[in-house]
Amino acid sequence: MLAHARTLATRSARLRHSRFYSAQVRDDSRWPGWDVVVGIEVHAQIKSRVKLFSGAEDAWTPDYHLPANTSVSTFDAAFPGTLPRLNPKCVELGVRTAIALNARVQQRSAFDRKHYFYADLPQGYQITQHYAPFATDGRLELEGGETCVRIKQIQLEQDTGKSTFDPRRKLSSIDLSRAGAGLMEIVSEPDMRSPEEAGHYIRALQAVLRSVGSSDGNMEQGSLRCDVNVSVNRRGEPAGTRCEIKNLNSVKFIMVAITSEVRRQIDLLESGGSVAQETRGFDEDKAETYSLRSKEDAPDYRYMPDPNLPPLLIDELYVSRIREKMPELPDATRARLLALGLSRRDADVLMDVDSGREVKFDGALAPGPVAYFDQISQGGRDPKVVVNWITHELLGQLAFRNESFSKNPISAEQMGGLIDLVQRGELTGTAGKTLLRHMLDKPSDRSASDLARELSLLAGADDAVVLEKWCAEVIAALPQEAEVVRRGNVNVLNKILGRVMKLSKGRADAKAARDTLLRMLTGK
C-alpha cells in the first residue's frame, strides 16, 4: 500500500499536452497555421455478468432495458457492514483489453477510493486505481497503421448509479442498478490531431473492445462514455492550455464538440485572450461547449488506498494463459481475410457486420459472419466464392428482411452444402438463390441437397430431355416470337429464353437453354 502510494504522490494524474506523437504535421484548411491536440479518457463498461465488487449473485451488471433499481445488492446501496469482493471475470476481461491494446499488465496494482458526495454514489467514494493502474503503456493503431495513439493507462473502477434530473419537477431520480458495475478507464496520450482522428480512435477502440468481448462499447446506451481533452497552439509553438469536455456520448458529438472547442480556443487566442484550464460540458442542441468549472474549483478527491482490497497481483502465467485464449483482433482478422484473397471491400463488409455481433456476458462472443465465413471455407471451399455467397446473397437477403446476422437460421453446414451444389453444377446459381430464400423462409435443420431435391431444384441427368420439353412448350406458347427468330432475328430469342427460365423455376441452365432454343428454331 505504502510503496505504490509513494510513487504516485509524485506522479501527475493529469494529462500533459506536451509532445507530439504523430510525426507529420498536416495543415488543416479549417484552421490554417494551428495545431490541434486531443487526448481522450474512455469509460467502457465491462460486460461481466456480476458487478466489479458486489459479490452477491443478484448484483448483475444491468441490462440496458432493465427497470430502474432492480439490480442492486446491499453493497451497491452502501449498506453498513458490506465489503467489496473483486470479481475475477472483470480482471480477466481487463487483461484481455490490455493485451489487445498492447499495454503492459502490471504484476502489482491496487485499488483506491476517490471521494466525493453525489446522489448516485451511495458509498461517498468510488473505488478506482488512481495510484497504481493495472495496465500501462499501450497503443492503438488507426486506419491500418497510419496513425498510432498511445494508451497511457487502463484502470479498473466502479461505475456510479445513474441520475436523471426532471427540471420541471426539480426532482432527481437515482437508478442504482448501474452502481458498482465494472468500468475500464482507458486514458490515451494526447496523440490525436483532429476531430476526425478522435472519431477514428473511438471507432477503433469500440471494435477492439467488442472483438475481445470485454465491453459492448455502446455509446448510445452509455456503456462507453468519453471525456475529451483539447488544446490548440500556433504551429511551432509549445502546446496550449487544455480544456476537458465531459461526458460525450456519440462519435458524432465528439467530433462536433472538438471542432467547436478548437474554434472557441482559436478565437480566444486570436483576439489576444488566453485559454483558461477548465472542465466544460457540451450542449448538443447548440453544438457548443460551455464552462462547468475552472481549475481552481477542481474538487479534492482525497484519494486513499482502499483498506479492504489487497493489491491486485497478476502473474505472467495468468496473462499468457489469457493471451493464448484471446479472440482474434480486428487487425489480424482483416490481414488474414485479405491473405485468403478476399477483396478489401468484401473483408470490410464481413468485419463491419462482425463488429455489430452481440457481446455476451463474461467474454463470450456471439458468432459473427467472420466465424461463419471461416467455418464454411474450411474444407477447401474457395474463399472468394464463399464470401460472395455470404456478403451478396445471405447478408443481402437478411438486410432485405430487416434481420440482423444473429437471426440467420442457416447453419454453416447447410450453407456449405448449398455452395457445393452450385459449384458442382448440380444446382444453377439461380436455383441456389431460390434455395437460400427457401432456407431463410422455412428454417430447418435439413441439408441443402435434401431440400434442393424436395423442391426439384436439382439439375438432373435427364437434363437435356427436360430442357427440350420446356423449350418446346414455350415455342408453342409464343408462336409469333418463334417465327421472328426463325426468320433470323435472334434478339427476340431472349424473350423466349426468359419464359423458359421462368417455367423451369430457375433450374434450367441459361446457356444450355439458349443453345437448345437456337437448335430447335434455326437448326444451328
Next chain:
Amino acid sequence: MSQLTPPEGHANSNVNALVHIASPAPRTSSGALSDYAIAVKDNICAAGMPTTCSSAMLAEFTSPFDATVVELLRDNGATLVGKTNCDEFGMGSLNTYSVHGPVVNPFQAANAGTPWEQRERRAAGGSSGGSAAAVAAGFCDAALATDTGGSIRLPASYCGVLGLKPSYGLVSRWGVISYADSLDCVGVMAKEVGTLETVFNTLSVYDPRDPTAARPDMRQKAAQACEEHRPNLTGGSLAGLRIGIPHELFPAELNLSTLGPLRRMLEHLKSRGASLLPVSLPSTPYALSAYYVISSAEASSNMARYDGIEYGLYKEPPPGSDKTKTANVYAHSRSAGFGKEVQKRILLGTYALSADAFDNYFLQAQRVRNLIRADFDRVFAVPNTLSSSPRPNADGVHVLLHPSAIRTAPPLPDRNGSADPGDSVLDAYVQDVLTIPASLAGLPALSVPAGLGEDGWPVGVSVVGQWGCDAMVLDVGKVCEQSAM
C-alpha cells in the same frame, strides 16, 4: 452455563449495557455454543434486531442481513441475548459517546451489597463498554465486540473481564460496520479463558465475503510457525516460556497504583519457570499519532456513506437553504446524525487525506505503521508469516506482557452530566498508547484481569503475541488467569 443475571429490567437499566434485548428464542441443544448466551456489540449486524452503532444516524436502522460472526453464533446454537452499547461507530475510550447514554461499570467486588443508586459511577471503558459490562454484570456468558485501537482490551481491563482482540484477518468483518477497516477486529469478551477460547475458535474461520480475511493456507502457515517456536507448556511448568516486558509500554502517564497487581502476576509467572526479558519497541512514541491519522482517515471515508438517502437519519434542509450541491443537502443529516467525537474524527481524517496533507500525514503514518510492525517482528521468537522474509529470532520472546490501561476505570460525570468524563480528552487518547501498537501491527492481544488496584477497581494485563499465535496467547492467558485467582 454459569449462573446469569436476567438482563431484563432493573439491572440493565442501571448498567445500560444492553441497548436491545432479544426476545427469548427456543434453546438449541446441539452446536459448539449451545450452552452459551452471547451478546453482540451494536456495530455488528444481526437481522431482526436493531443495529444502531450507538448513533442517532442509525437509531432506526435494522440490517437486512446477519454478520458472518452472528451467523456463526446462530449456526452453532448460541443464544443471542441482545445488542450491547458502545461508543458511536466504535470511536471513543469510555463508552460515553453513545446515543443510548453512557455505560456504567458494573464491577461489584467492593460494593456488591450497595444499592445501584448509591454506587460509585465509573466508566466501563470504550468503545465496547456495553459488551464488557454485559459480561461483568452476568447478563451473558460472552459478548462479541470490536477493537480498532483498544476497544476490547480497555473496557475488559476497566470491568475486570477478559477481552481478546484476535490477529487481524482471522475473524470475518462481513456485516461488521466499519470504523477503520485496516484496524477493525472482531473479538470476544468473557469471564473465563475457556469460554473465550470456545467462542473464538468457532468464529475464527475463513470467510470469502471478507476481502481481508486470512486464507486457510496463511492460517495454517502461522499456526505451524507458532507450534515450531513455542515452548511446551504442559505439566504446569512455564520453563522455556520467554516473556518480553516492553519498557515503552510503561509510560510516564501510567498510574503507579496499578503496578501492584501486574508485579504480582509477573512474580507468579517467574516462579513457575517463565523467564522475563526487558525488550524495546522503539517506534512506540509515534504510534499514537500514526493511529489517529490512519483511523481518522479511514473513518472519514467510511462515514461518507451516511447521507440519509438509502437508509439512516434524513434531515430535511430548512426552507431557503442552498440545495445546489448534493453535499449541502447531506450536511443537514450528517450534522444532526453524528455526535461530536465522530464529527471531530471525520474532520481530522478529511484533512489528512486532502491533497496537500496526504504525504505528510497519511503516507507518513503508513511508514510509522511499518516501523511498528518491524519493532514487533524483531522481538518475537516466532517469525511473522505475513512478511515477505519471515525471520525467526532464536533469542526472541514468545509473548509480550504490559498493562492494558494507564489506570483503573475513571469516574463517569455526575448524574447531571456536567463534567467531561476523564481528566481531559487528551488523557483518553494517551490511554490508547498501550493498546494501539498491537492494533497497528494486527497482532493478537488479550487483556486478562490481574487483580485490583489500590482504589479497589480492576486492573488488566495484556498478553500480545505474533500474528496468528492467538492460541498461544490464550494459553498464556490461562496461566495469568490462574495467577490472578
